[in-house]
Amino acid sequence: MIFEDIKKSLDQQFPDLVLVAGEDPFHFITIALNKWSRLARFLHNNKDLKFDSLHCITGIDNGPENCLEVRYNLFSMTHRHWLEVRIELDRTDPRLPSVEQIWRTADWLERETYDMYGIIFEGHRDLRRILLEDDWEGWPLRKDYITPEFYREMPVPKDKI
Amino acid sequence: MTITWLIEWVNDSWLGFLGLPGAFILAVIIAGLAIFGLVAVHAIVAVYVERKVAAFMQDRIGPMGQGPGLHAGKWGLLQTVADALKLLVKEDIIPAAADRKLFVLAPFILFLGAFIAFVALPFSESLVLADFNVGLFYILAVSSFGVIGLILAGWASNNKWSLYGAMRSAAQIISYEIPAAISLIAVILLVGSLNMQAITSAQSGTVWGILPNWFVFQNPFTFMAFFIYFIAGIAETNRTPFDIPEAESELVAGFHTEYSGMRWAFFFLSEYANMFIVCGVAVVVFLGGWQSPIPGLMTGRIWGLFWFMGKVVFLVLIMMWIRWTFPRLRVDQLMNVSWKVLLPLAFFNLFGAGIWSLWLD
Amino acid sequence: MGVNKTEEMVLNIGPQHPSTHGVLRLKVQTDGEIVTSVTPVIGYLHRCFEKHCENITYQQVIPFVDRCDYIASMNNDFGYVLAVEKLLGIEVPEKVEYIRVIMAEMNRIASHLLALGTFGLDVGAFTPFLYMFRDRERILDLFELTCGARLLYNYMWVGGLSHDIPVGFVEKTYEFLDYFEPQIDEYNNILTFNKIFIERTADVGILPVDVAINFGVTGPNLRGSGLRWDLRKDETYSIYDRFDFNVPVGQGIKGSVGDSWDRYWVRVEEMRECVKIIRQALDMMPRDGDVKAAVPKRIRPPQGAIYSRSETPRGELGFYILSDGKPKPFRLKMRSPAFTALSVLSEISQGWMISDVLAILGSLDIVLGEIDR
Numbered sequence: 001m002i003f004e005d006i007k008k009s010l011d012q013q014f015p016d017l018v019l020v021a022g023e024d025p026f027h028f029i030t031i032a033l034n035k036w037s038r039l040a041r042f043l044h045n046n047k048d049l050k051f052d053s054l055h056c057i058t059g060i061d062n063g064p065e066n067c068l069e070v071r072y073n074l075f076s077m078t079h080r081h082w083l084e085v086r087i088e089l090d091r092t093d094p095r096l097p098s099v100e101q102i103w104r105t106a107d108w109l110e111r112e113t114y115d116m117y118g119i120i121f122e123g124h125r126d127l128r129r130i131l132l133e134d135d136w137e138g139w140p141l142r143k144d145y146i147t148p149e150f151y152r153e154m155p156v157p158k159d160k161i
Numbered sequence: 162m163t164i165t166w167l168i169e170w171v172n173d174s175w176l177g178f179l180g181l182p183g184a185f186i187l188a189v190i191i192a193g194l195a196i197f198g199l200v201a202v203h204a205i206v207a208v209y210v211e212r213k214v215a216a217f218m219q220d221r222i223g224p225m226g227q228g229p230g231l232h233a234g235k236w237g238l239l240q241t242v243a244d245a246l247k248l249l250v251k252e253d254i255i256p257a258a259a260d261r262k263l264f265v266l267a268p269f270i271l272f273l274g275a276f277i278a279f280v281a282l283p284f285s286e287s288l289v290l291a292d293f294n295v296g297l298f299y300i301l302a303v304s305s306f307g308v309i310g311l312i313l314a315g316w317a318s319n320n321k322w323s324l325y326g327a328m329r330s331a332a333q334i335i336s337y338e339i340p341a342a343i344s345l346i347a348v349i350l351l352v353g354s355l356n357m358q359a360i361t362s363a364q365s366g367t368v369w370g371i372l373p374n375w376f377v378f379q380n381p382f383t384f385m386a387f388f389i390y391f392i393a394g395i396a397e398t399n400r401t402p403f404d405i406p407e408a409e410s411e412l413v414a415g416f417h418t419e420y421s422g423m424r425w426a427f428f429f430l431s432e433y434a435n436m437f438i439v440c441g442v443a444v445v446v447f448l449g450g451w452q453s454p455i456p457g458l459m460t461g462r463i464w465g466l467f468w469f470m471g472k473v474v475f476l477v478l479i480m481m482w483i484r485w486t487f488p489r490l491r492v493d494q495l496m497n498v499s500w501k502v503l504l505p506l507a508f509f510n511l512f513g514a515g516i517w518s519l520w521l522d
Numbered sequence: 523m524g525v526n527k528t529e530e531m532v533l534n535i536g537p538q539h540p541s542t543h544g545v546l547r548l549k550v551q552t553d554g555e556i557v558t559s560v561t562p563v564i565g566y567l568h569r570c571f572e573k574h575c576e577n578i579t580y581q582q583v584i585p586f587v588d589r590c591d592y593i594a595s596m597n598n599d600f601g602y603v604l605a606v607e608k609l610l611g612i613e614v615p616e617k618v619e620y621i622r623v624i625m626a627e628m629n630r631i632a633s634h635l636l637a638l639g640t641f642g643l644d645v646g647a648f649t650p651f652l653y654m655f656r657d658r659e660r661i662l663d664l665f666e667l668t669c670g671a672r673l674l675y676n677y678m679w680v681g682g683l684s685h686d687i688p689v690g691f692v693e694k695t696y697e698f699l700d701y702f703e704p705q706i707d708e709y710n711n712i713l714t715f716n717k718i719f720i721e722r723t724a725d726v727g728i729l730p731v732d733v734a735i736n737f738g739v740t741g742p743n744l745r746g747s748g749l750r751w752d753l754r755k756d757e758t759y760s761i762y763d764r765f766d767f768n769v770p771v772g773q774g775i776k777g778s779v780g781d782s783w784d785r786y787w788v789r790v791e792e793m794r795e796c797v798k799i800i801r802q803a804l805d806m807m808p809r810d811g812d813v814k815a816a817v818p819k820r821i822r823p824p825q826g827a828i829y830s831r832s833e834t835p836r837g838e839l840g841f842y843i844l845s846d847g848k849p850k851p852f853r854l855k856m857r858s859p860a861f862t863a864l865s866v867l868s869e870i871s872q873g874w875m876i877s878d879v880l881a882i883l884g885s886l887d888i889v890l891g892e893i894d895r
Contacts, residue, residue: 024826052735056829056857058842073829073842073857077735077751084829105738108865116572131565131894140573219652321533325555325876401646402718410541410644411877488718489646491877492555 003027006049006083013042020086028071028084036087037097037123043074043083044102050078054103059113064144068094068117089119098124116141164192164280164290192290196279204433207477209241214481251422256318259419263317268420268427271310275434278304282441283357285451285465296357297349297446301342304397304438307431308334311406311416314428318419326415329492330406334397336496340503341393344386347507347514348376348446351383361450373456375449382513387447389507394439395480396499398432402487403495410489440476441469448472530558533876537566541644541880544890546864548879555875560868567894575854580606580821581680583854588674590856591892593636596629596665597834598892599678604759605830605841606680609823617811618682619761624695624803625668625677627796631702632661633835634742634789634796637887641786642713644884645722645877650713657705660698667691682817692804699797706793714790723786724777727870727882731780737869738862741837742792743886746772746785753833765802767795782885789887822849836860836887856895860888 007021007029017039020030031039043051051074060069072085087096098121100106110121111130118139121127129136135152138145147156167188172181179187209224216223224237255264281296283289293299308331315327349355352363366374376383396403407415417428444450449472451465459468490498536547545566551559571590575583587602588595600622607614639654662672669677669685677684713719729739731747744751752769754762770791772784823845831840837859844853863886871879 026828028827054738055831055838056840056842056855058844058853058855060844060853071827071842073840077749080756082829084827103738104733104736104869105862105865108861109738112861129565131568133565140570141576215648219649220656221652321531404646405877410646411880413539485649486712487647488642488713488716488722489877490718491722491875493875494721 002081003083006081009046009048010039010042013046014039026082026084028086030086030088033087033089033096036085037099039085040097040099040102048079049076051076051083053077054099054105054109057106057109057113059117059119059141061117061142061144067091068119068142070096070113070119072099094119095122096120097122098127100124115139118142163287163292164188167192192280196276196290199279200276200430200434200437203437204430205241205245207433207436208244208429209238210478211481211484212240213237214478215485218482218485245426248422248426253422253424254419256320256419258319260317260319263313264419265424267310267314267317268424268431269310270313271307272427272431272434274303274305274307274310275431275438278438279434281357282438283361283445283450284469285462287462288466289358292358293356295355297345297355297360297442300357300438300442301338301345304435305334305338307435310431314420315416318416320419322412322414322418323416326406326412326418329412330399330416332492333399333403333406333495333499336499337393337396337403337503340499340507341390341397343504343507343511344389344393345442345446347382347386347511350511350514351376351379351518357445357450361445361452364449365452365456367456373449373452373454375447375452377447380514380517382510382517383447385506386510386514387443389503389510390447391439391443391476393499393503394443395483396495398435398439398480400432400436400480401484402490404484404489405492405495436477436480437473440473440480443476444469444472448476528553535880541640541884542890543640543883543888544893546888546890546893548867548883550876550879552876555877557871557874557876557879560871560879562864562867564864564890564893567890569895571856571895572854575851577850579849580823580851583851584679585674585676587856588676589891590858590895591834591836591839591860591889592673593889594629594633594835595673595675596625596677597633597832598839599675600626600760601830601832601834601839602841603678603680604832605828605843606821606823608830609826609828609843609845610680610818610821612681612816612818614681614816615811615813617808618813618816620803620807621683621687621813622678623760623762623765624800624807625665625675627799627803628661628664628695630835631793631796632658634793635661637835638709638713638786638789641881641884641887642719644880645719647713647716647719650709653705653709653712657702660701664691664694664698667694679814679817680821682815683813686813692807695800695804699801703794703797706790709790714787720776720783722877722881723782723885726777726782726874726878727885728778729780729785729866729870733866733869734780737866739837739866740859740862741833741835742788743785743837743863743866745769746788746885747780748772748774748784753831753838757831759832762799764806765799767798770795782881785885785887820849822847831857834859836889836892837863856892858892858895860886860890860892864888864893 010017014035017031017035018029019032043049053075055075056073058071062069068089068091070087074083089096098110100110110124113119114127115129115131116139137148168184171184171187213223224240255261278300280290281293281299311330312327315323352360364375368374368378372378377387399406417425451469453459453468530551530553533550533552534547535550536542537545547563549561549563550557571586574586584599587598591598635654635658639651642650665675666672667688669675729747731749734744734747748771750769750771755769770788772779772788776783825845825847827844829840829842831838839859840857842855843851846852867883871882
């Protein structure tokens with residue numbers, strides 16, 4: 001299914017769901033945060049869409065003044081079409097519903113995004129840090145992250161860039 | 162050259178003033194040192210050979226030395242000697258959480274089990290330290306004594322890997338003792354004696370005019386019994402494909418994970434001593450012991466020792482060959498092999514051997 | 523007398539353990555030998571790859587990509603440069619395409635050899651491991667001949683290659699292929715069809731295809747579950763459409779579809795297909811041409827975001843690159859195939875024995891450098 005058709009069927013199902021649909025250079029849709037849970041289930045279960053594979057979850061920090069963002073790259077192994085879903089989040093309290101129980105691969109991908117950006121995935125059954133230590137402070141991939149001087153009284157080595 | 166002979170010899174020499182008890186103690190010490198020397202030399206040579214065999218099988222060259230000094234000698238011949246020296250001077254670590262007494266004791270118990278079994282092995286016509294009338298039974302009994310050492314080692318280390326290794330090896334050794342013993346009974350039935358020399362003597366002459374009259378060739382049931390015993394023997398020595406107690410890719414090093422230095426060396430020593438015992442028993446019971454493969458050719462005391470050692474080394478080499486060829490079994494599959502395959506076969510064999518001996522009469 | 527009670531024991535496999543393929547910790551709940559749950563704990567090799575990438579130029583990222591999956595660096599480079607080239611919209615010369623495919627497929631063989639060998643090691647077979655390393659060495663020699671490095675190549679650049687192939691490379695590669703093909707039969711003799719090996723792996727750790735897709739498992743692991751899905755065929759990139767090769771899938775020859783043996787078998791068969799591809803590529807490759815003709819002087823992609831994926835020996839490697847028009851990526855996310863493959867471990871290894879968990883782990887063929895990044 002091409003992007004226009006996907007968008008059409010989404011519009012039918014969820015009116016005023018898609019905030020922005022564009023090309024960058026790939027097609028994407030930006031949606032409102034509160035619709036994501038229902039939309040995810042729809043994308044996964046609908047026979048014509050059938051996005052059975054969640055490929056990638058990318059957290060993005062658009063800079064200290066801007067929002068955080070989460071981008072989902074969905075792929076359908078059955079119909080071989082792509083969809084990129086973008087959700088913008090409030091920087092002070094980034095929360096969005098988890099899709100871990102729809103695509104199990106999201107379990108670790110969401111944990112990684114949480115680990116790096118501090119984005120809370122509500123409904124995730126095991127939201128812990130994954131790559132960093134449990135007692136690490138701060139969210140390293142945020143643009144305003146400052147590397148701590150010490151970790152457990154060990155000096156943190158500094159890279160000169 | 163039995164222990165009795167040794168006692169008399171000490172008593173008759175200028176040491177006669179020691180009296181019989183003194184002579185006995187001295188004789189036992191001499192015999193013990195001889196066995197220990199044999200075990201140690203065997204382990205050093207066998208480790209070297211094993212490394213070389215493994216290397217050649219794997220397209221490598223194995224340990225190599227480049228010259229004199231502290232190098233490993235020509236073709237790495239001194240490699241294991243150097244290793245042994247290193248182990249002797251290595252720091253001896255006892256984990257803080259370990260049960261110290263048992264931890265120290267365990268390797269020696271394990272080694273003892275293998276060590277005292279050597280007493281009953283007939284190395285040649287006249288070279289057997291103790292010519293018991295229950296020799297075979299004695300060897301079987303004391304060689305399963307070592308498993309206590311394994312369990313102690315696993316428990317005393319206070320390490321989960323060691324515990325797993327110990328539990329596995331206890332289960333394994335106890336399971337494999339049974340088919341091994343029953344396959345040996347088939348031969349005992351035919352010989353009518355447990356004496357090692359008697360079993361050896363029962364294999365003189367030829368069968369069908371060409372083959373030596375060894376039990377492995379004598380009849381189909383003893384032929385089968387040899388393989389059952391040998392497989393069970395490999396399992397008893399914890400070698401691949403039955404090396405689950407120390408399975409390095411699963412249990413790190415199994416029961417000896419926490420051991421280092423000389424204590425670890427004793428585990429190693431007893432593994433190789435056990436190999437020698439298992440192969441020695443197989444040789445005595447099935448392969449004619451110290452008898453020459455061509456009856457009448459090259460016989461005598463020294464040749465007897467040569468044939469015995471030659472056959473043992475041959476079986477040890479087969480064990481190495483197997484080790485470097487096969488993957489490892491899983492613990493439940495291992496039990497299956499023992500209880501569902503080897504044991505019924507061994508019983509069938511025993512039955513067959515019984516019928517055979519009746520028929521011969 | 524108190525009541526005897528048994529309880530479950532937590533076993534920490536790793537981070538220092540002979541068969542964790544890197545620095546991985548598995549928290550294993552065991553009931554005797556039976557495993558009731560497995561929790562992988564990762565991050566021991568975390569080197570802040572994604573954070574680094576935000577501070578270096580696109581070209582400088584390549585050595586970092588090398589170090590992610592250090593077993594198959596060529597394939598990782600390939601995936602990354604494809605993504606950047608797509609973002610920039612550059613076409614690379616014919617010859618570069620061919621050399622890239624040859625290198626990627628050779629590295630695929632090398633990576634599979636390592637995967638199969640260590641899998642053998644995990645089930646206790648030592649000798650096949652060294653046989654495979656012996657042959658892997660030959661591939662590394664060829665790489666060394668080409669770019670001087672044996673493990674981390676930094677060979678594929680955006681728009682081209684760091685070096686042209688050296689004189690004699692083509693002949694040596696043909697020679698290697700002639701030598702290597704019969705070797706696969708030798709591996710089959712010593713390991714694949716060994717009775718004990720089949721006992722240990724067939725029907726162990728079955729991964730059904732729907733679970734595999736839901737968990738995002740890709741590559742040989744997914745094909746082992748019986749789905750004929752290979753990006754080289756199904757979403758052709760570079761010049762893979764010009765070659766004639768098959769996509770082997772698990773058929774449950776020795777057990778059920780999707781067991782550890784199938785995952786192993788798919789890799790063995792894939793090596794044959796790689797040989798086929800390399801032969802064709804060597805035959806068809808234009809012999810002259812400048813491999814640096816299309817290398818841009820400055821890499822400044824236009825604003826935009828791109829998700830590009832390619833097939834590495836471990837599965838589908840994805841790069842999400844967000845560019846803000848500056849010479850450094852604004853955000854670079856690597857979707858690592860081994861990461862998702864490891865996440866399925868806890869799902870498929872419940873109820874098996876400790877030995878099986880390690881066999882399943884070996885059959886998933888993970889590289890911790892790529893998981894932790």
